Amino acid sequence: MQIKNIGQSQNGFTLLELLIATTVFSTILLLCTYGLIQIGNTFYKGSTAVRTQNINRGAIDNISQAIQYGGRGVLTNAVDTMTGPAREIVATTQSNGVFCTGNVRYRFNRNTRVQGTNWALLMDELPTGGGCVFDFSKGSARELLGENMRIVDLAITEKDDESFDINLSVAYGDDDQLTAGKCNPGAGSQFCATSTFNTSVQRRIQ
Secondary structure (H helix, E strand, O other), X not given: OOOOOOOOOOOOOOHHHHHXXXXXXXXXXHHHHHHHHHHHHHHHHHHHHHHHHHHHHHHHHHHHHHHHHOOOOEEEOOOOOOOOOOEEEEOOOOOEEEEEEOOEEEEEEOOOOOEOOEOOEEEXXXXXXXXXXXXXXXXXXXXXXXXXXXXXXXXXXXXXXXXEEEEEEEEEOOHHHEEOOEEXXXXXXXXXXXXXXXXXXXXXXX
């Protein structure tokens, strides 16, 4: 009887092939991770920008409607900074101040981030017998801006007895994310946004 030896083939990957496959897989995984991070950053940046725009639009609409239907002009305790047909009621150079229309009082605190007890733009009823005066006490006043937001610029100009121009610029972000009211580029910029609205208002009720 003859017994035949049956050879067994033991083919497999070489060490070099394994290294190449691992490198290719790691590269693909790295590219996918980078892509997901970029998508996430784009989403957060868009979401932050939209939220900032909406809050700013709501604030300027609130002021506009108060002037339109307040039944009186815009009062302030600040000294006028313009002469002639146009009068700057709220100047861009004011760090803080107050203006009132109808029975509504607005107080602003420029470049102060809304956080904790810090406020930026408050609205409340005109104090009885107190006049249009500024104070830092928040009390029961309503904050018109959102958390981590601040006023970059606010100006109200009276063109005549019945029409006003309003400019409101706001920013969202931590102190280290902003320089001169603009978002710094680079890491963390997806969590920073700015918004500017300008509008003209005509008084409807005298």
